[in-house]
Amino acid sequence: MRIFLVGASGTLGRAVAAELAPRHEIITGGRNSGDVRIDLTDPESIRRAFAQAGTLDAVISAAGSVKFAPLEAITAAPLASSVYGIGIEDKLMGQVNLALEAREHLADRGSITLVSGVLTDSPIAMGSSASMVNGAIEAFVRAAAIELPRGLRINAVSPGVLVESMPHYAPFFRGFEPVPATRAALAYSRSVEGLETGQVYRVV
Amino acid sequence: MRIFLVGASGTLGRAVAAELAPRHEIITGGRNSGDVRIDLTDPESIRRAFAQAGTLDAVISAAGSVKFAPLEAITAAPLASSVYGIGIEDKLMGQVNLALEAREHLADRGSITLVSGVLTDSPIAMGSSASMVNGAIEAFVRAAAIELPRGLRINAVSPGVLVESMPHYAPFFRGFEPVPATRAALAYSRSVEGLETGQVYRVV
Numbered sequence: 001m002r003i004f005l006v007g008a009s010g011t012l013g014r015a016v017a018a019e020l021a022p023r024h025e026i027i028t029g030g031r032n033s034g035d036v037r038i039d040l041t042d043p044e045s046i047r048r049a050f051a052q053a054g055t056l057d058a059v060i061s062a063a064g065s066v067k068f069a070p071l072e073a074i075t076a077a078p079l080a081s082s083v084y085g086i087g088i089e090d091k092l093m094g095q096v097n098l099a100l101e102a103r104e105h106l107a108d109r110g111s112i113t114l115v116s117g118v119l120t121d122s123p124i125a126m127g128s129s130a131s132m133v134n135g136a137i138e139a140f141v142r143a144a145a146i147e148l149p150r151g152l153r154i155n156a157v158s159p160g161v162l163v164e165s166m167p168h169y170a171p172f173f174r175g176f177e178p179v180p181a182t183r184a185a186l187a188y189s190r191s192v193e194g195l196e197t198g199q200v201y202r203v204v
Numbered sequence: 205m206r207i208f209l210v211g212a213s214g215t216l217g218r219a220v221a222a223e224l225a226p227r228h229e230i231i232t233g234g235r236n237s238g239d240v241r242i243d244l245t246d247p248e249s250i251r252r253a254f255a256q257a258g259t260l261d262a263v264i265s266a267a268g269s270v271k272f273a274p275l276e277a278i279t280a281a282p283l284a285s286s287v288y289g290i291g292i293e294d295k296l297m298g299q300v301n302l303a304l305e306a307r308e309h310l311a312d313r314g315s316i317t318l319v320s321g322v323l324t325d326s327p328i329a330m331g332s333s334a335s336m337v338n339g340a341i342e343a344f345v346r347a348a349a350i351e352l353p354r355g356l357r358i359n360a361v362s363p364g365v366l367v368e369s370m371p372h373y374a375p376f377f378r379g380f381e382p383v384p385a386t387r388a389a390l391a392y393s394r395s396v397e398g399l400e401t402g403q404v405y406r407v408v
Contacts, residue, residue, distance in 0.1 A: 043280040071351035076247040076301035079283070079293060084300065088292060089283060096288065096336070097280035120339075123347035123402075131347035132300070132340045135324075139339025143327035147275035198327075 002027065003192065004053045006040070006098060007063025009033045011164045012115070015181035016062055016188045023193075027053050030063075040064065040094025043101070050105045058192045059102040060113045064091025066133050068126040068172070087133040096140055099154060109151035113191040114141060118160040118204055124172050134158065138200045145198030153197035159184035160204040179203050206231065207396065208257045208309075210244070210302060211267025213237045215368045216319070219385035220266055220392045227397075231257050234267075244268065244298025247305070254309045262396045263306040264317045268295025270337050272330040272376070291337040300344055303358060313355035317395040318345060322364040322408055328376050338362065342404045349402030357401035363388035364408040383407050 001024045007013040008028035017026050028034035029049055038049035040063060050056075066087035074083045095114045102112050116134035119127045141156045148154060161173040163180045187201035205228045211217040212232035221230050232238035233253055242253035244267060254260075270291035278287045299318045306316050320338035323331045345360045352358060365377040367384045391405035 043282060046280055071348055072353065074304060076250055076305040078247060079297055082297065082301075084297065088297075092336075092340075093283055093286065093288065093292075097286075100278060101280040119347065120343045121346070123343075123350050125351060128344060128347040128351065131343040132296075135343025136296075136336045136340035139324050139327075139335040140332060142325070143323065143332040143335035144275055146327050147329060147332065149276065 001025070001057035001192070002055065003058040003060060004029060004036070004050075004056050005060045005062065006030070006038055007061060007115075010062055011162055011181050012159065012184055013062035015185040016060060019182070019185035019189050020192065024058075027056075029053070040098060041089050043097050046097055046101050050101055053105065055107060056102070056105050056110060057107050058111045058113070059098065059106065060188055060192065061095050061098055061115055062188075064095055064115060064133075066091050066130045068130065070126050071128055074128070084129050084132065087129040092133045092136050095137060099144060103148065103152060106152055109153070111192050111197075112152070112154040113188055114154070114156045116156045116158040116200065118158060118176070118202070120158060122176075126172060141200065142198045148197070153191075153195070155191040155197060155199045155201060157184060157187040157191065158200050158202045159187070177204065205229070205261035205396070206259065207262040207264060208233060208240070208254075208260050209264045209266065210234070210242055211265060211319075214266055215366055215385050216363065216388055217266035219389040220264060223386070223389035223393050224396065228262075231260075233257070244302060245293050247301050250301055250305045254305055257309065259311060260306070260309050260314060261311050262315045262317070263302065263310065264392055264396065265299050265302055265319055266392075268299055268319060268337075270295050270334045272334065274330050275332055278332070288333050288336065291333040296337045296340050299341060303348060307352065307356060310356055313357070315396050315401075316356070316358040317392055318358070318360045320360045320362040320404065322362060322380070322406070324362060326380070330376065345404065346402045352401070357395075357399070359395040359401060359403045359405060361388060361391040361395065362404050362406045363391070381408065
């Protein structure tokens with residue numbers, strides 16, 4: 001398969017590439033690196049990236065930013081100045097726009113795999129934006145799955161905090177069992193190389 | 205209790221008022237009607253509404269718009285011109301901003317109750333915006349619940365399609381068991397008059 005992997009330079013993206021590269025052709029995408037430059041917050045950048053990547057059998061996202069902030073520091077605000085704006089524009093709508101544009105470039109029965117995360121169901125302090133965005137992505141995936149044409153499929157991978165991220169994130173995820181990126185990468189393999197659609201693969 | 209009910213003039217809002225009014229003081233809020241005018245898409249309007257409503261024991265939302273559209277008609281776009289923009293600005297961020305501002309006006313151990321809907325888990329054609337937004341609301345509620353101060357609580361009510369809405373919505377919800385608004389209203393009672401927090405009350 002020809003697979004476009006967005007967020008290829010991140011901890012998760014590198015593990016996904018390592019899992020899939022032995023069996024498939026990986027076109028790497030990233031904001032500042034990779035075969036193809038792509039800025040998920042800019043629909044025109046997404047279009048250009050797909051035009052460059054050519055025809056694909058799978059599109060994978062291991063990308064998306066959200067802002068972590070204590071709820072007490074978050075006040076009612078228009079989206080442009082809201083703490084929630086980044087998560088909605090980047091991790092949520094960036095991936096949704098990636099999925100929407102992917103339809104035009106995927107071969108029949110091709111797949112789209114987005115990333116959510118454990119905070120959908122297991123919240124942490126400072127994580128309300130991440131929870132909100134992850135919940136939105138998972139519900140979007142279930143809904144988009146039933147309307148995609150030509151046998152196209154869409155799933156989400158919802159990993160717990162990565163072992164590799166613990167030096168940075170441990171104080172926020174006390175008591176959570178960290179997940180090796182190699183385990184999260186297996187869920188991407190299951191989405192891309194399996195046949196299911198509308199699934200959320202939880203790796204916790 | 206003094207309860208601020210936003211969306212009081214809608215089918216669901218009227219049923220919630222009927223359930224709670226015999227035992228509590230209801231301050232009704234709406235875009236074009238009610239004791240207090242409130243436009244959820246405008247944080248300043250939310251602030252003015254709370255200033256007018258005074259000190260409260262509960263804030264309830266039975267409001268929020270999303271756009272229904274076939275996925276094939278939705279293309280990658282910036283939020284301002286996206287089909288998903290309305291749902292994100294109105295039903296999602298409108299209710300989130302309502303909850304954030306409510307903190308300043310609720311008595312200790314007061315409650316916030318938002319509305320999501322059955323499409324979080326059970327998608328329908330044309331419903332990807334509603335699914336996305338409902339999933340976001342439910343995850344936000346779980347996350348906000350663990351960070352709210354002073355014993356404040358927050359829950360969501362997730363009703364199925366209402367019996368009263370079937371004349372309009374039946375073609376979109378074939379095979380779904382419609383829910384009388386009085387049953388959905390009971391879930392609001394449970395949120396407001398119970399003691400739980402971080403819950404999603406599914407009425408299906």
